[in-house]
Amino acid sequence: MFIQTWLLPFALLATATLVAFPLSRYLAWVMDGKYRPLPVLGWVEKTINTGSQNWKQYVSSLLIFNTVLFIFGYLVLALQPWMPLNPDGKTLLAPSAIFNSVASFMTNTDLQHYAGDQHLSNFSQIFFCITNLFISAAIGLSALTAIIRGLRSDTSLGNFFVDVWRVVVYLFVPVALIFALIFLQQGSPMTFKSVYQVQTLEQSALGTTDNGQAKPQTIVVGPVAAFEAMKMLGTNGGGFYGMNSAHPFENPTALSNFFNTLAMMIFPFSLVLMYGRMLGKMRHSMVIFVVMLLFMSFTVIWTIYFDTLKPNPAFTQHNATQFNIFNSALPNGKQAISLSAIASLPVDQHLGNLEGKEIRFGTSAGATFGALTTDVTCGAVNAEADSLNPIAALSPMVGMWLNCFFGGKGVGMINMLLYIIIGIFLAGMMVGRTPEYLGKKIGSREVKLAIIVLLIHPLMILMPTGLFAATSWGMNAISNPGAHGFSQMLYQFSSASANNGSAFDGLGVTYGFYNNPHPAPEAIAWDIATGLVMIFSRFLPLIAPIAMAAFLGAKKSSPFGLGTLRVDTVTFGILLFATIVIIGALLFLPVAVIGPIAEHFGPIPFGG
Secondary structure (H helix, E strand, O other), X not given: OHHHHHHHHHHHHHHHHHHXXXXXXXXXXXXXXXXXXXXXXXXXXXXXXXXOOOHHHHHHHHHHHHHHHHHHHHHHHHOHHHOOOOXXXXXXXXXXXXXXXXXXXXXXXXXXXXXXXXHOOHHHHHHHHHHHHHHHHHHHHHHHHHHHHHHOOOOOOOOHHXXXXXXXXXXXXXXXXXXXXXXXXXXXXXXXXXXXXXXXXXXXXXXXXXXXXXXXXXXXXXXXXXXXXXXXXXXXXXXXXXXXXXXXXXXXXXXXXXHHHHHHHHHHHHHHHHHHHHHOOHXXXXXXXXXXXXXXXXXXXXXXXXXXXXXXXXXXXXOOEEXXXXXXXXXXXXXXXXXXXXXXXXXXXXXOOOOXXXXXXXXXXXXXXXXXXXXXXXXXXXXXXXXXXXXXXXXXXHHHHHOXXXXXXXXXXXXXXXXXXXXXHHHHXXXXXXXXXXXXXXXXXXXXXXHHHHHHHHHHXXXXXXXXXXXXXXXXXXXXXXXXXXXXXXHXXXXXXXXXXXXXXXXOOOOOEOOOOOOOOOHHHHXXXXXXXXXXXXXXXXHHHHHHHHHHHOOOXXXXXXXXXXXXXXXXXXXXXXXXXXXXXXXXXXXXXXXXXXXHHOOOHHHO
């Protein structure tokens, strides 16, 4: 049991680390333009190269490109009923759902307020979903590359369009092809056909038609292998099917599950080392890598311990309890509540909490995937996050709140850079020296930009969560009362702000087709709110660090002295670790107590 539980997470962390070293060298080689492209690829690259760009030009190109991407995505979904590859006649999604989906995929979040197999045609899956899986992931990596060039004082931050081209053509396409072939061999479909109508082995299992004929089963297929490969490599997370990576076509076997999980880890791991290679500071990047790996290992261990190795409290015995709640209508302001004893159910739980799990992947696969998918801001799921034991669900939330345990393609390292700047600034102030990073003095402008970006994330989580918790928009959407219902809302906005995309799927946020006679009543509010959160939380934390790097890189280098804080030592690693923990606790500990912690210690499992 011990080996079965811990072998998978250990193998994944070890394999991703080993792959990261050679892959990071290739990434740096490509992004520094040291390759010699094929003639036709070189011609395209020269055509789209608009010249060297400073930080304002780079950011402007990024915003213009994303605006065009938004318009293109909206048109694809809005025209779905009239496009080809739609033999079963899927109709138009609600306008709010289209807005949410376009914002989601454009920002590399892929939060889905729809089910792909039910609501999207293969045309939309290919030209909207798969297209964005490549491009949105490339934008984050390109932004990190521009920041690195700024920090090393290059005369130019490069060219945004060339950077996106390099990422898509020389990085994503070849690696995605390898993983798509693996998934195809394991059993994932790869076809332009949309559906198969087949008779079930048990006749009439799906009922009969009006004339008494057995109804066939409709099996939805499409270019699943290609979708799945880039969904994971780009840490996108949106599923071809509503069941995401728990679906047997997206994730057929335990081996495909290993490669699914590995795929979402290799680029985030490699980019940390690419940061060091391009700066010529490999020891510095190794310190950052180790800090990130420690955080990630802790979240995985936490989730497995409290979910795989613990029973589901809904099935266990609970003794009679009595407690007081606040009630201003009573003289003493307290109201006594008594709860009768709850008998245990006859469920064998020696394998831990199996609710919402796919046992064909192994007992700890769901918990491992659940922690890793938020640590790398992927958001794909191979088990139901809403079914995690309450305290185990705290781990994926922490991954989204801190948003720097490797993170997505480029974004995780960018977020870590903010913690580095603030940590060095605090350390410098404590010893009375001007803080420096990479030989450049950190001024008030850089610190202000770092703090603003760090504060955007909690504001985009806590403000809408509080609003929805206090209104019918949230209370009518939750499927559980009490602390668990609050956790559902908190998780949704955490996922949207962290560009993650996973969800506590007990939340009713799906409107569906525009002609749906019974949509979720609060779906429009959730579509608009999370859509806006995704947009603001994506672009403000990209733009400000690019400007910060350009300002820092433009400064004169300071000579290394006895008072200079070295960034390649264990001491710096401890400083960075402590900075992340302290800032994270100050920002998010209160809502953690209200949500998953309160549910764990509460008198009634799962909010009653």
